Amino acid sequence: xxxxxxxxxxxxxxxxxxxxxxxxxxxxxxxxxxxxxxxxxxxxxxxxxxxxxxxxxxxxxxxxxxxxxxxxxxxxxxxxxxxxxxxxxxxxxxxxxxxxxxxxxxxxxxxxxxxxx
Amino acid sequence: xxxxxxxxxxxxxxxxxxxxxxxxxxxxxxxxxxxxxxxxxxxxxxxxxxxxxxxxxxxxxxxxxxxxxxxxxxxxxxxxxxxxxxxxxxxxxxxxxxxxxxxxxxxxxxxxxxxxxxxxxxxxxxxxxxxxxxxxxxxxxxxxxxxxxxxxxxxxxxxxxxxxxxxxxxxxxxxxxxxxxxxxxxxxxxxxxxxxxxxxxxxxxxxxxxxxxxxxxxxxxxxxxxxxxxxxxxxxxxxxxxxxxxxxxxxxxxxxxxxxxxxxxxxxxxxxxxxxxxxxxxxxxxxxxxxxxxxxxxxxxxxxxxxxxxxxxxxxxxxxxxxxxxxxxxxxxxxxxxxxxxxxxxxxxxxxxxxxxxxxxxxxxxxxxxxxxxxxxxxxxxxxxxxxxxxxxxxxxxxxxxxxxxxxxxxxxxxxxxxxxxxxxxxxxxxxxxxxxxxxxxxxxxxxxxxxxxxxxxxxxxxxxxxxxxxxxxxxxxxxxxxxxxxxxxxxxxxxxxxxx
Numbered sequence: 041x042x043x044x045x046x047x048x049x050x051x052x053x054x055x056x057x058x059x060x061x062x063x064x065x066x067x068x069x070x071x072x073x074x075x076x077x078x079x080x081x082x083x084x085x086x087x088x089x090x091x092x093x094x095x096x097x098x099x100x101x102x103x104x105x106x107x108x109x110x111x112x113x114x115x116x117x118x119x120x121x122x123x124x125x126x127x128x129x130x131x132x133x134x135x136x137x138x139x140x141x142x143x144x145x146x147x148x149x150x151x152x153x154x155x156x157x
Numbered sequence: 158x159x160x161x162x163x164x165x166x167x168x169x170x171x172x173x174x175x176x177x178x179x180x181x182x183x184x185x186x187x188x189x190x191x192x193x194x195x196x197x198x199x200x201x202x203x204x205x206x207x208x209x210x211x212x213x214x215x216x217x218x219x220x221x222x223x224x225x226x227x228x229x230x231x232x233x234x235x236x237x238x239x240x241x242x243x244x245x246x247x248x249x250x251x252x253x254x255x256x257x258x259x260x261x262x263x264x265x266x267x268x269x270x271x272x273x274x275x276x277x278x279x280x281x282x283x284x285x286x287x288x289x290x291x292x293x294x295x296x297x298x299x300x301x302x303x304x305x306x307x308x309x310x311x312x313x314x315x316x317x318x319x320x321x322x323x324x325x326x327x328x329x330x331x332x333x334x335x336x337x338x339x340x341x342x343x344x345x346x347x348x349x350x351x352x353x354x355x356x357x358x359x360x361x362x363x364x365x366x367x368x369x370x371x372x373x374x375x376x377x378x379x380x381x382x383x384x385x386x387x388x389x390x391x392x393x394x395x396x397x398x399x400x401x402x403x404x405x406x407x408x409x410x411x412x413x414x415x416x417x418x419x420x421x422x423x424x425x426x427x428x429x430x431x432x433x434x435x436x437x438x439x440x441x442x443x444x445x446x447x448x449x450x451x452x453x454x455x456x457x458x459x460x461x462x463x464x465x466x467x468x469x470x471x472x473x474x475x476x477x478x479x480x481x482x483x484x485x486x487x488x489x490x491x492x493x494x495x496x497x498x499x500x501x502x503x504x505x506x507x508x509x510x511x512x513x514x515x516x517x518x519x520x521x522x523x524x525x526x527x528x529x530x531x532x533x534x535x536x537x538x539x540x541x542x543x544x545x546x547x548x549x550x551x552x553x554x555x556x557x558x559x560x561x562x563x564x565x566x567x568x569x570x571x572x573x574x575x576x577x578x579x580x581x582x583x584x585x586x587x588x589x590x591x592x593x594x595x596x597x598x599x600x601x602x603x604x605x606x607x608x609x610x611x612x613x614x615x616x617x618x619x620x621x622x623x624x625x626x627x628x629x630x631x632x633x634x635x636x637x638x639x640x641x642x643x644x645x646x647x648x649x650x651x652x653x654x655x656x657x658x
Contacts (some may be wrong), residue, residue, distance in 0.1 A: 052475040053450040060457055095442075123445035125438055143449035146456040 041057035045069040047077045047104060048121065049096040057091070058147060061153075073097055074104025076147050081112070088157045090118045094130050105134035117156050174257070174278035176202070178229050180271045194255060194278055195249040207441065215245040215254060222444070230263035232274045238262035244278070256285045296516045297435050299324075306408035314400050328385070328408045330378040340402065348374035348382065362391045363399060375406065384413040436617070443486055447479040454479065492623045503544035503630045510539040510548075510580060514573055517552045519565055525560055534573035541580060541653050547627045548651070551635075554620040555584045563588030563644075577655055579633075583648035591639040599637065600625045 044066045048054040051072070058068045069084055071077035073096040090108075094101035105118060117137035121144075122130055131139035137156055140149060168175040174191030178184055184202040192199065214222035222244065224230060233237050239261050245254035257278040266272040302309065308325025312318070321337040329346065330338075340359075344352050351373035358369035363437040368390035375385040389404025453477050461468050511534050518530045559569045567587040574581045578647040591599070600621050621635075628635040628649045639645035 051448060052479055053446065053453065056450060056453045056457055056475070060453065060460075063460070096632050123442045123449070125441065142445040143452050146453060 041065075041067045041071065042089075043067040043085050043087045044089050044091065044153065044157075045071070045077060045080075045107045045116075046103070047071045047096070048091070048093040049073055049099060050093075057149070064150065066153075074101065074107065077104060078107055078111075081108075086112060088115050089153060090116050091121050091153075092118050092134075092136070094120060094122045094124065101130070102134060105136075119152055119156060136142030163413065165376060174280075176229075176276045176278075178274040178276065180233075182229050182233055182274070183284045185273065191278060194257060194280055195246060196255075202513060209249050211247065213247050215247055217243050217245070219245075219254075228259050228276050231275050232261045232276075233271075236263050236271065243281070254282075255280065258280045289382050297565065306405045309404075309407075310337065310406070311401055311403040314398075314402070328377070328383065328406065329375070346376055348376065351375070359389070359402070362389065362402075366391060366393065372409075375408075381410050383410045385409060440486075440490065440617060444483070447482045447486070451476065451479045451483070486617065489617055489619045489623065493619055496623065498625050501626060503547055503627070505542040505544060505631075507540050508543055508545045508548075509571055510541060510543070510582070511535070512538065513545065513549060514552060514571060514582065517549060517556060518571065521553065521556050521560065525565075528560060529563055529568050530556075530571060531568060531651065532571045532573070535575050539573060539575055539580060541651060543651060544627070545632060548631070551624040551627050551649060552582065554624050555649075558647070559584050559586040559588070562586070575653075577653070579650045579652050581648060581650045583646050585644065585646040587644040590641040590643055591637065591645050592641055596637060596639060600635070 044061055046054055046057050046061070046068060048057070049071075049072050054072065056068050058070045061068045067085075069077075069087060071079055071080055075098050077090075077098070090115045092101045092104065097108070101120065101122075114135075118134060120127065120131040120134070120136045120139040121142060122139065123142040126146060127141045130136075134149070139150055140152055161308060168186070168188040171188055171190050174194045175186070175188045176184060177186035183204070187195075187199060187202050192202070195202070196212070198206060201208050214227060216222050216226075224628060225234070228239060228242055228244070231242075239259075241474075242261070243256065244259045245256050247254055257280050258460065259278050261274060261276040263271055264275060301307070302324045306324070306328060308328045309322045310325055311320055317339070319337045319339055323333060325337075326333040338346070347355060354371055355373060355417045358371055361367055364368055368388065371387045373385050373387050374568045375383045377383055386407040386409050387404060388407075389402065391399045392401040392403065394400050454472060458468050458472055458476075460466075492501065510616050514534065518532060522528065523532065556571070557570070563569070563586045563604065569587075570585040572581070572583045572585070574583075625635045628651070631651050633649055633651040635647075635649040637645055637647045
């Protein structure tokens with residue numbers, strides 16, 4: 041079973057994406073910020089893809105990407121989810137495989153996930 | 158008489174006009190130069206032919222010379238020689254007056270009786286014109302110096318004298334009756350750096366004759382500093398020895414100030430443009446998140462309905478929450494747009510402030526059930542004229558900030574105080590407090606507190622700005638007292654409209 045991790049501080053968005061992905065048959069790990077995600081990863085499988093928001097309290101997307109890389113290496117591709125105007129730059133900053141700009145349609149998200157898993 | 162006749166032969170070839178009158182002032186002789194200068198014939202001189210009525214003598218100021226002041230008449234009445242009398246002649250055949258310097262002297266016979274009066278005229282029309290032009294140029298130069306705030310000075314080496322123009326005294330605010338200081342004593346009139354630069358330039362001018370041009374700080378007698386342009390150089394004699402040091406000093410303080418102001422204005426404008434574009438980024442960012450959630454929630458609902466899966470109430474709650482977030486953002490954007498256009502209008506009506514505050518606290522408590530509010534207010538209603546919706550907006554913004562920016566276990570206290578002329582509403586929190594540097598910016602548009610909190614708190618950073626404008630439209634004031642570590646008290650005061658004390 042493919043595991044997707046969603047790291048997003050906006051609760052409604054996170055829960056909705058989780059519910060949708062689960063209905064699509066994915067195993068979903070969800071975290072409200074980078075630090076929570078690192079905590080979850082200690083006792084879970086390594087995800088096949090990480091959906092990562094950039095602007096988050098406590099531990100933002102940049103810091104998470106760095107921490108993840110240091111601890112686990114480049115084993116999980118990252119798909120950046122961002123509301124910022126410079127989405128592409130942000131994705132390049134952390135060597136993400138791709139990015140998706142908010143707001144997005146469900147189909148775009150599902151297509152990107154299929155493409156990268 | 159024989160002598161005189163001999164003299165007339167001599168006078169014939171003079172370029173100086175010579176006219177000889179008898180003791181009755183009648184003209185008995187005029188040399189050709191005089192006739193030419195006066196523009197009269199011998200017959201006219203002798204009174205045999207009429208003279209053009211426009212012909213007249215004038216004084217230096219241009220007024221007509223009275224007959225008794227004619228040189229010949231002056232000599233007649235005083236029997237003394239007159240010298241250097243400036244006289245003008247208006248001739249109909251000339252556009253401008255002919256000017257002459259006139260001498261006249263009496264001659265006496267053996268019996269010491271006045272025999273004749275000899276008057277001579279030397280034409281000075283050209284000299285006088287040049288003199289006037291020079292005067293005109295000098296006046297224009299003076300006006301230019303005054304207009305351009307230019308002072309001129311020089312130092313004559315041989316006599317070791319320094320002279321200043323009036324304008325230089327004016328620029329330096331020094332008493333013009335006091336002689337200017339010698340060059341080497343001008344140190345106190347320049348800032349340290351300026352004096353060093355000037356000395357170096359002067360030294361260089363002495364050595365190389367190269368004129369200098371500097372922008373310096375000039376300290377005038379009242380101790381204030383003026384910005385001046387200083388140009389100067391040296392003059393040498395034929396042997397190459399420096400005989401004079403000269404220079405001009407132009408006060409350009411106003412120009413420098415204007416340039417600084419312009420630069421500042423430009424910075425402010427650039428800053429405003431940066432703030433606006435940053436705001437657009439924030440606004441877009443803030444709108445994207447709820448729109449994303451909204452879209453996904455609707456698509457999720459659609460999928461459930463298509464697959465005949467029941468749609469939970471929690472999905473509706475989330476949709477409503479995001480929709481109200483969106484609507485709040487849009488309302489704020491509209492308010493700011495109205496404020497910028499001056500189109501935010503308040504409608505005053507009598508309302509009970511006490512129950513409004515109670516209502517606002519109740520509404521917020523519903524959303525944040527774990528927070529504690531405490532209200533201190535006088536008994537009974539507090540009725541004043543306000544725009545109910547707008548004041549509710551101010552109140553809920555301040556309370557909402559208190560909720561957002563303080564830890565959930567801390568108490569939020571609300572005070573309503575009434576005095577004859579105004580009511581004061583204050584909200585005291587027990588958060589981390591606000592740094593002084595930040596406090597002044599809080600009410601400016603698009604600002605938020607410390608950046609750490611920004612991300613958690615979200616929002617457009619417009620709430621307090623809008624609140625301040627609303628309170629000001631009511632004729633009230635808004636502010637904050639805060640200290641790092643001991644919480645903040647946001648307050649606003651509204652006039653009761655009660656004029657009698």
